[in-house]
Amino acid sequence: MASNYFKYLAVPTPSEHNWSGNDENDYYLQDPEQLFDELPQPFRMIDKLIGRIIENACEVIEKREGEREAERLKKKIPLCESSEEIQVSGNVNCLASSADGNYIFAGLSEGVAVLSMEDHTVKNVWKTEDIEFVALQVKSVGSQLYLLAGVDDMGLAHLLFYYSDIFSSIKVFNASENISERNACSKFELSDGGDYAGVTLEDCIWKNPFDALQKLDDGSIIGTGQNHVITTQQWNGEKRIFEDMYETYLSKDTTEQSEEKQSQPTIHFLNLGRLLPVGLEQKTQVGLPNDLCVWWNGSHVLFHYILKIPGVKEKIDVEPKANIVWPNASPITCSAVETCASLLAISLTDGTVTLWDLYMGLPISVLAVSVDSAIRSLHILESSYCVPSASSNGHSNAQVLATCKSGAVYLITANAHTEGTITALKKRNEAPGKAISAVAPVPQLSSQFLLILTDGTVSLLDSKDGDALCHYVLPFPHTVAFPWKPVFAFDRDGSFLFIKGDNKISNQTPDQEESNSSLFAFSLLSFYPLDKCTKMKELPQPPTQTTWEQRCEQFLQERLKSVMRRNEEMTKCWHQLQHHAMLIRQGEGFKEDSTTNRMLNKST
Numbered sequence: 001m002a003s004n005y006f007k008y009l010a011v012p013t014p015s016e017h018n019w020s021g022n023d024e025n026d027y028y029l030q031d032p033e034q035l036f037d038e039l040p041q042p043f044r045m046i047d048k049l050i051g052r053i054i055e056n057a058c059e060v061i062e063k064r065e066g067e068r069e070a071e072r073l074k075k076k077i078p079l080c081e082s083s084e085e086i087q088v089s090g091n092v093n094c095l096a097s098s099a100d101g102n103y104i105f106a107g108l109s110e111g112v113a114v115l116s117m118e119d120h121t122v123k124n125v126w127k128t129e130d131i132e133f134v135a136l137q138v139k140s141v142g143s144q145l146y147l148l149a150g151v152d153d154m155g156l157a158h159l160l161f162y163y164s165d166i167f168s169s170i171k172v173f174n175a176s177e178n179i180s181e182r183n184a185c186s187k188f189e190l191s192d193g194g195d196y197a198g199v200t201l202e203d204c205i206w207k208n209p210f211d212a213l214q215k216l217d218d219g220s221i222i223g224t225g226q227n228h229v230i231t232t233q234q235w236n237g238e239k240r241i242f243e244d245m246y247e248t249y250l251s252k253d254t255t256e257q258s259e260e261k262q263s264q265p266t267i268h269f270l271n272l273g274r275l276l277p278v279g280l281e282q283k284t285q286v287g288l289p290n291d292l293c294v295w296w297n298g299s300h301v302l303f304h305y306i307l308k309i310p311g312v313k314e315k316i317d318v319e320p321k322a323n324i325v326w327p328n329a330s331p332i333t334c335s336a337v338e339t340c341a342s343l344l345a346i347s348l349t350d351g352t353v354t355l356w357d358l359y360m361g362l363p364i365s366v367l368a369v370s371v372d373s374a375i376r377s378l379h380i381l382e383s384s385y386c387v388p389s390a391s392s393n394g395h396s397n398a399q400v401l402a403t404c405k406s407g408a409v410y411l412i413t414a415n416a417h418t419e420g421t422i423t424a425l426k427k428r429n430e431a432p433g434k435a436i437s438a439v440a441p442v443p444q445l446s447s448q449f450l451l452i453l454t455d456g457t458v459s460l461l462d463s464k465d466g467d468a469l470c471h472y473v474l475p476f477p478h479t480v481a482f483p484w485k486p487v488f489a490f491d492r493d494g495s496f497l498f499i500k501g502d503n504k505i506s507n508q509t510p511d512q513e514e515s516n517s518s519l520f521a522f523s524l525l526s527f528y529p530l531d532k533c534t535k536m537k538e539l540p541q542p543p544t545q546t547t548w549e550q551r552c553e554q555f556l557q558e559r560l561k562s563v564m565r566r567n568e569e570m571t572k573c574w575h576q577l578q579h580h581a582m583l584i585r586q587g588e589g590f591k592e593d594s595t596t597n598r599m600l601n602k603s604t
Contacts, residue, residue, distance in 0.1 A: 072467070077459075080470045082520040086120055088113050090127075092487055092500050092517040096138045098146055099192075101492030105162075106519075107133030107150060112160070112167065115498075117491050120521055126167035131158070135187075139194045147194040155184025157199050173199050191269035191289045196307060198267040198292070268293040268337045268344070269307075270358055291358075293344070295332045302326040302335075302346065328354075336378035336400070345400050347375035355398055355414050364398060365414035369422055373406035379441050379449070381463060401449060401463065403439045404428070409451075411463055425466030426451075437484050442524065443494040450497070452488070456480040458499065460524070472497065472522050477505040497522040 039047055090108035097104050103123070106113040111127040135151040141161075148160040157173040176182040187200035270291035292305040304324035310316055330348035337344055343364075344356040351370035356363050369375065381399040400412040407429030414420035429435060438452040447463045456479050458472040478501035480486055487500040501518050 075467075077468045078470045079473050080460075080522055081473055082475055083523045084120060084521045085475070086115065086122070086498075086519040086521065088115075088122060088517045088519060089125060090517065092519065093132065093134050094136045095487055095489035095498060095500075096136045096148075097489050097491060098138050099140045099492065102144075103138075103146070104489055104491065104498065105136060105138050105146075105148060107136040108517075112136070112148070112150070114162065115519075117496075120496075124165050124167075131156075133158075137188065137190055139190045139192060141194040147190060149188040149190045149197060151185050151188050155182070155186070155202070157185035157188045159197070174201060186264060187267075189267060189269075193288070195288050196269055196292075198269075200265055200267075263296040263298055265294050265296050266335060268335065270304075270337065270344075271342070293335075293337075295335065298331050300328045300331055302328065302332060333374050334376060334378050336380050338380050343380055343398055345378045345380060347378055347402065349374050351375060351404075353378070353400065353402060353412060355400065355412075355420075365412075365420040367412060367414070367420045367422060369402050369410050369412060370404045370406075370408065373404040373408065373428065375402050376405045377403045377439055379403075379439065381441055381447075381449075399463070401439065401441060403436060407434075407436050409436075409439070409466065411466075423466075425461065425463065438486055438488070440488075440490070443490050443492060445494045445524075450488075452480070452483065452486050454484045456483040458486075472499070474499070474501045474520055478503055478518065478520070495523065495525055497524060 038044060088106060088108070090110050090113065092106045092108060092113075094107040095104055096107075102117055104115040104117065106115060108125075108127075109132045110129055111125060111131065112133060113122055113126075114124040115121070116123040132153045133150045134153050137149045139147045139149075141147050144163060146162045148158075148162060150158045150160065152158065156175060159170040159173070161168055161170060173188075174183050174185050183201040183203050185199055186202050187198070189198045190196070269289040270293055271289055288307070288309075290307050292307050293302065294305065295302045302325075303322040304326070305320060306323050328346070328348055330350045330352070333347050333349055335344065335346050342357065342359045344358050345353060346356070347353045347369070351368055351372075351374065352366065353369045353375065354363060354366045379401040381401055398414050400414070402410045402412055404410070407426070408424065409426035411423040411425050412420060413423070433455050434457070435454045436451065437454045439449060441449045441463075442460070448469065449461055449463055451459045451461050458480060460469045460472070461467065462469055474480065481500040481502040489498050490496070491498075498519050498521055501520050503518070
């Protein structure tokens, strides 16, 4: 009877509503690993040993990180106070340092002021009641001769020169009697030496740069090479196809904003290199930029145009086409060029950074820097990726400082022959009100950069490990003026930092406050032995070959110098292939022996 009873007894399946708190951990579906069979011995023992090794390593890592963090917190960061205060007549909107280190030019609410770097005094002021400069750039074009490119608050582009305490206006590029027909200038940049100028003019809202070219028929506006690139219609078609294929995985709200933003270009003047080996027979191109690099916000494409001074009888091309077009996988967010214009860094919206050796015309490295945040700025630090000299060791590491919108700062170190490395110098900032407003490398210092936050904190950081070397403090009751867009500048040697400050406790009216500005000078060598880190950088000059024969001869010599290195790499590659082939043969021999043993066992 008992056997028949248990024969028809049905065991009910467990249900979730009658679980007890103690039995939840014992339920077999709670641990996904219990769905699989256990490993047999000795693999189970090996798995436990490896797990213990990993756990012990994690504990050691956490302990060391805690010790380093505690040591960092114990370290007291020194405070650097201002060495002097400079009173400037007028509201200072921008600062620009000259390349020879003699002056710093300040854009004022009514003109331009000149500060002498010998005694940190105002040497000269050019006053104009109807011009308020909001952006300024200075280039040295001769002995005590300076060319200034300025943009005022009305969007006018002014070209000035300064010589022997004399200011003079050369030209206003977009002047118009009818204000409604005026095209405002948003950017005005000069090439080194002042041979070329790039002016960005704003008009009505354009969908792409080609539409802007059609609306502006000025001969000085460059073309876009529309016939050489993927058009906007093609990008929109690809986007529609992608959204149709992955409709279930995308957000329901995929509509774009009705208001279209203006696309702002970024330009770089590049020197002679293999990237555009043209126009070398013209002696007028020696020592001058020969390439204009342009990209627009939201665009995937980077354009290269040849800069060529036309002859007397040569016709000017009002719509030149791009000579080189670089398409990218994602839209470009920012770019940077080495001082000698031989290294180009490009960042994309997906967090990828590409480094190009412009002289050789080859990419150095492609690295995925940030995945969760776009890169907002790039700064190239000390590197030897410049025009190679006669020595064979002309190329070395390149270091790039990348700042993300999340507040994280990374140091990228790349080499053409090794895999690049990424070092996190500063983690993303979660504290409100402490976003990064400005990042700038210190001139002539090999491993320091300046970091300014929106709360007014000004710090000097080490680019090797990201540690703060000091904090710059303005005298009470002054604070950093407009910390979300600070006004500051270095001198040429990186010995002094100039920051505009505001008096928070003042009895003056707003008009009286705008009539005077305070610039505070900080000595970078007074608190820390930075002079040991100072390294004067002699910029290598571009090659002066003016014929194809001389340039081809130089390339041939460079190729012959690299024969030994290429032979070593080829020998190493062959050794790796031979070792791989030997492992494959050993594996095949093991399989054959196993098959033979099984056949013998079956026959016996």
